[in-house]
Amino acid sequence: MRDITVKLGKRSYPIKIGNGILVEAGAHISRLNLGSNGIIITNPRIKRLYGAILKKSLAKKGIGAHILTVPDSESSKSYKVFSGLINKIAKLDKGRKPFIVAFGGGVIGDLAGFVAAAYRRGVSLVQIPTTLVAQVDSSIGGKVAIDLPVAKNLVGAFYQPRIVISDISLLKTLPEREIKCGLSEIIKYSIINSRAFFDFLSRNIASLKRLEKRNLKHVVRKCCLIKSKVVSADEKDVKGVRAALNYGHTIGHAIEAASGYIGTYNHGEAIAIGMIAAAIISNKMGMLSKKELTEIKNIIARTKLPTRAKGFKSxxxxxALCHDKKFTHGINRFVLPVRIGRIRVVENVPKKLVAEVIREIAA
Ligand SMILES: NC(=O)c1ccc[n+]([C@@H]2O[C@H](COP(=O)([O-])OP(=O)(O)OC[C@H]3O[C@@H](n4cnc5c(N)ncnc54)[C@H](O)[C@@H]3O)[C@@H](O)[C@H]2O)c1
Ligand SMILES: [Zn+2]
Known part of the structure; x- marks a missing residue:
């Protein structure tokens, strides 16, 4: 299967997608001449499951690698964990500039990516994503960050990897809830970009939940293609192109925040509800048809993702939404589907309408 390229001039990089390709990681990485001092950042679970395979693959190409682990949770995207890693890496450096391998889900990708961006003013970064969310979304595009107590992702950078290696066979050990979280982002890609892709997902959602390899590979590839084009067109998120990826995320983030980031709904579940809310807004504004709104609700329900914020008070x-600076300061901005496969960024959606829709989805 051909690689996908994120086109960014001299900083362009390939995304390799395949089944069982972790064993080839050493070969792909050695071609990039990143040196022989590799530092793998991961968590204990991924280390136990796949650490030895990755280390062996690197060793085969003469690349030594230290594995540094951090606790398995969003709380690892903290200044404390970040500075702990930087200090350990400085001890392992010994004058041989290291490169960093982010080996895990989005938490590891964001954290290790930020470490790579900051250490020695930037060392090479390899992303080996191990969750569906990371394979279709967070490993691509260079947004790396840690959280502060007041908000997520507040300290970070744009820092692109040199290569992304996505082995879909690693997903077989992923808990079902995490698979569904990835499917939520995948559905998002289809609604913002392609009716045909949405129809494909509608037909194959059950087999995707079972991780049927052919369909899964096709879907990961399609999402990487969509995201890589968006990133190539608007790397730093300033031209409004990258904003399309925020479909479902405005109200989704508010639901996530209202559930305290640890509570009832995880990110994928919250944005599933957020996508429905944005579709309802679009329908009430006379853009999205009732039929397509129903199709969006149906695919989310069939994925067994939540369609309403049950138990939440609007x-x-x-x-939480008003807490979002983007929402309150001056103009609010929503990504609204005008039909499946096409979105419009709409400013100044009447706050009364937003409140009405939130009451509807929280009911
Ligand atoms: N940078 C970006 O563009 C971007 C985009 C989306 C999300 N994110 C960030 O990503 C994070 C969420 O990432 P996530 O959804 O991947 O969650 P995660 O990294 O927390 O991983 C979810 C869980 O799956 C486990 N896991 C990972 N791979 C596994 C495997 N192969 N087998 C078994 N278990 C495995 C992890 O240990 C963890 O418990 C958030 O911090 C979010 O802000 C960043
Ligand atoms: Zn998301």
Whole structure:
């Protein structure tokens, strides 16, 4: 299968997608001449499952690698864990500039990516994503960050990897809830970009949940293609192109925040509800047809993702939304589907309408 390239001039990089390709990681990495001092950042679970395979593959090409582990949770995207890693890496450096391998889900990708961006003013970064979310989304595009107590992703950088290696066979050990979280982002890609892709997902959602390899590879590839084009066109998120990826995320983030980031809904579940909310807004504004709104609700329901913020009080979600600077300061901005496969960024959606829709989805 041909590689996908994120086109960014001299900083362009390939995305390799395949089944069982972790064993080839050493060969791909050695071609990039990143040196022989590799540092793998991961968590204990991924180390136990796949650490030895990756280390062996690197060793075969003469690349030594230290594995550094961090606790398995969003709380690892913290200044404390970041500085702990930097200190350990400085000890392992010994004058041989290291390169960093981010080996894990989005938490590891964001954290290790930020370490790579900051250490020695930037060392080479390899992304080996191990969750569906990371394979279709977070490993591509160079947004790396850690969280602060006041907000997620507040300290970070744009820092592109040299290569992304996505082995879909690693997903077989992923908990079902995490698979569904990835499917939520995948559905998002289809609604913002392609009716045909949406139809493909509608037909194959059950087999994707079972991780049927052919369909899974096709879907990961398609999402990487969509994201890589968006990133190539608007790397730093300033031209409005990358904003399309935020479909479902405005209200989704508010639901996530209202559930305290650890609570009822995880990210994928919250944005599933957020995608429905944005579709309802679009329908009420006379853009999206009732039929397509129903199709969006149906695919989310068939994926067994939540369609409503059950047990939430709408004022709590609204308060979280108003906390979002993007929402309150001057103009609000929503990514709304005008039909499946096409979105429009709409400014100044009446706040009354937003409140009404939030009441509807929280009911
Ligand atoms: N940078 C970006 O563009 C971007 C985009 C989307 C999300 N994110 C960030 O990504 C993070 C969420 O990432 P995530 O959804 O991948 O969650 P995650 O990294 O927390 O991983 C989810 C869980 O799956 C486990 N896991 C990972 N791979 C596994 C495997 N192969 N087998 C078994 N278990 C495995 C992890 O240990 C963890 O418990 C958030 O911090 C979010 O802000 C960043
Ligand atoms: Zn998301």
């Amino acid at each position: 004022p709590k979600i609204l308060a």
